[in-house]
Amino acid sequence: MRRQKGVLGFLESRENFPFTIQGIVPDVVVNPHAFPSRQTPAQLLEAVLGKGIACGGLKKYATPFSTPSFDAITEQLHRAGSQSGMERVYNGRTGEMVRSLIFMGPTFYQRLVHMAEDKVFRNTGLVYPLTRQLVADRKRFGGIKFGEMERDCLIAHGASANLHERLFTLSHSSQVHVCRKCKNVASVIQRSVGNDRKVIGPYCRLCEDRR
Structure with a gap:
């Protein structure tokens, strides 16, 4: 476990953990x-x-305003009757004694909010109107950018379907209106009357068709 992020690499049952002769796990x-x-x-x-x-x-x-020296800390441990603080532990699965001495001590942990559910790719959400890229910042329900290196990794693993979904379906997909007459991109006309905004619908500026 790394203290900075609090990431657990593996979860194990309590009975399989190493224990001391006093039964401390x-x-x-x-x-x-x-x-x-x-x-x-x-x-x-x-x-x-x-x-x-x-x-x-x-x-x-032991507040943050106190800075005990290393000698003061080790002396505190020596006064308690321990020279190095290392203990003999036993394997929780086999019960055999572990040859290496293990240090065990109480430490305060404050769990940070780093949940896997908050880090997964979002399916739909806000995109920039100009580039159609995902917006940043998790507070805005943004997504993780998918660049060329990620694309190359998926190509190397043969995940063409996942690549197509990430680049076309979920990340850069957008819908536009196409004129049925001249096949050009049509625009949506909005008319503001006072504080109300009324959407008339798609309108082709080239052939002036509304279909």
């Missing part, structure tokens, strides 16, 4: 590579400080 297993890549050592320091406080039964001033 973690809620979230974090990949240690997330700390150097996303540069969030504060999350690890928060877990170390929280574990030292929980094991020692003490209170600590």
Whole structure:
């Protein structure tokens, strides 16, 4: 799990999670590579400080205005009777002891609104009148732009039907009126009478036909 976005890569049942000899089961297993890549050592320091406080039964001033040093955090953990904070865990599926020592500690998580339902492609909605492209911004019920690189990926995977649907049916589709007489594009005439706007209908400006 990455702290910045709160994305869970895999959901597992509680009985299959690793557990300690006291029966403690973690809620979230974090990949240690997330700390150097996303540069969030504060999350690890928060877990170390929280574990030292929980094991020692003490209170600590831990607001954003306090900046305890690394030595103060580790000393808090040492006073609680733990040298490194690492624990021996057991495999939840087989019950075998895991050879590697695992660090477990309490950490506060605030879930952000990143739901898959909010990120799917929309079918219909607002488009720019000039380019017929999807409008941006999720607040305006916009869609995700579909460019040339996405097109090439679909072509490489043989998804021609999906490509046709995305580029013609859902993204750039528009309806225009065509004159039955001269086959040119007709326009829709609107007449404003006071505050009321009345739509007369399609009208061809070349042959002046209304069909």
